[in-house]
Amino acid sequence: MRANHTSERLAAGRTVICGWLSMDSRYLAEQLSYAGFDAVTVDLQHGMFGLDAAIDLLQAVAAGPATPLARCPSHDPAVIGKLLDAGAYGIICPAVDSPAQAEAFVAACRYPPAGRRSYGPARGLLYGGSDYFAEADGTISTWAMIESRPALDNVEEILATPGLDGVYLGPNDLALAVGEQPGRRQPPPATRAALERVLAAAQSAGKHAGIYCADGVIAREMAELGFGLVTPGNDVTMLKQVAAARIAEVRGDRESLIEGGGY
Helix, strand or coil: CCCCHHHHHHHCCCCEEEEEECCCCHHHHHHHHHCCCCEEEEECCCCCCCHHHHHHHHHHHHCCCCEEEEECCCCCHHHHHHHHHCCCCEEEECCCCCHHHHHHHHHHCCCCCCCCCCCCCCHHHHHHCCCHHHHHHHHCEEEEEECCHHHHHCHHHHHCCCCCCEEEECHHHHHHHCCCCCCCCCCCHHHHHHHHHHHHHHHHHCCEEEEEECCHHHHHHHHHHCCCEEEECCHHHHHHHHHHHHHHHHHCCHHHCCCCCCC
16 A cells, blocks of 8 residues: 555654645645645635545645645544545544544544444545555544644543544634634644643653644744644645735835734
């Protein structure tokens, strides 16, 4: 089976830089895959497209060297299975608040007897290789999002879930969970404390931790803090930032630059 280079980088202690797709553009997906990102995530939770388009986007990412990942919109095992069958090499699952939800998520990504994934890999077999069934459970990565107060309270138990590779943080939902304003470039104090707590718990459990960031500067800071996988904004925020910078260069007005945001 084709190797999961993202998992290999993490196992070697190297930072994974993850692109993030929220627009329905196969051309953009292919461009990001060739841009130098280690992985590119197709976002079905907040991305402006549905499942059919997500399959096209996974194909476009797979045309380049980046590892194709997907964020599912919910815990629905049918959708998770569909994304894996389409060739996703890792799933980021939102709103995992309890050990039971973490266990159900992992089970949706694993074939029996380890899990409850239905057989029918379709494009996964084409992308992964003829031994996909034998190797998929050990190749596909599973990431549970920690973004609520219950998830924070249960993070150690969630991380103890067999087969869970890591946790992924959405700082804006995390900010809401701790009573702070979302959408800030830098995580505010209570949010910062929460994400550092999750990172420490992941490191203690021998699991990976990933995080969405407003821009490359924050992503580098988070990588230096210890996060193994960092997302330096999504396609829309990068486009807006570059557009604003180009406009400011022409007008000579540096104050028109906008700060990054995202989710």
